[in-house]
Amino acid sequence: MKKKNLGLLRVFALIGFVIYLIAMVYFLFFCEELGRVPRQSYQYNIEPFAEIKRCLYAIKNHIKQVEMFINLVGNVVCFIPLGFVLPVFNSKHWNFIRVTLISMLSSLVIELIQLVTKLGSLDVDDIILNTCGGMIGCILFYISRGIYRRAKRKK
Numbered sequence: 001m002k003k004k005n006l007g008l009l010r011v012f013a014l015i016g017f018v019i020y021l022i023a024m025v026y027f028l029f030f031c032e033e034l035g036r037v038p039r040q041s042y043q044y045n046i047e048p049f050a051e052i053k054r055c056l057y058a059i060k061n062h063i064k065q066v067e068m069f070i071n072l073v074g075n076v077v078c079f080i081p082l083g084f085v086l087p088v089f090n091s092k093h094w095n096f097i098r099v100t101l102i103s104m105l106s107s108l109v110i111e112l113i114q115l116v117t118k119l120g121s122l123d124v125d126d127i128i129l130n131t132c133g134g135m136i137g138c139i140l141f142y143i144s145r146g147i148y149r150r151a152k153r154k155k
Helices: 003-030 050-060 065-077 080-089 096-117 124-154
Strands: none
Touching: 003 080, 003 096, 050 065, 050 124, 065 124, 080 096, 080 124, 096 124
16 A cells, blocks of 8 residues: 555544544443433442343343343444554554454453443443454455455556
């Protein structure tokens, strides 16, 4: 890719990333429709896969299917952009392992902030799902880059 096009891609990626971060902060800490209102007590789940199992059970038994589906899929989808955009900035520096670690650490920080501020709950399953989203985003980046490179070679 020409340096000018690469620079332009990075500028658009940065602008998109900033918009993504603003949206994340809103939905994770301020969106009342998603239950982001101060609570009186701390809420947390530190048992891996407990919430995931609960959501899958509810979906299977037609209990709050939409809310449970949004909880599961939303936690994955919200971190896909993070996993995709980091390698755009520097694909040699942001390899799959680093993107996975940053996704996990970012999710952990968000969960701890939600716990401390009581504007959500700390849930280890959210960390697992968010990390999977970051990994999927990184994989999508590498697939996209491969498709672009093949198309470029054919020209």
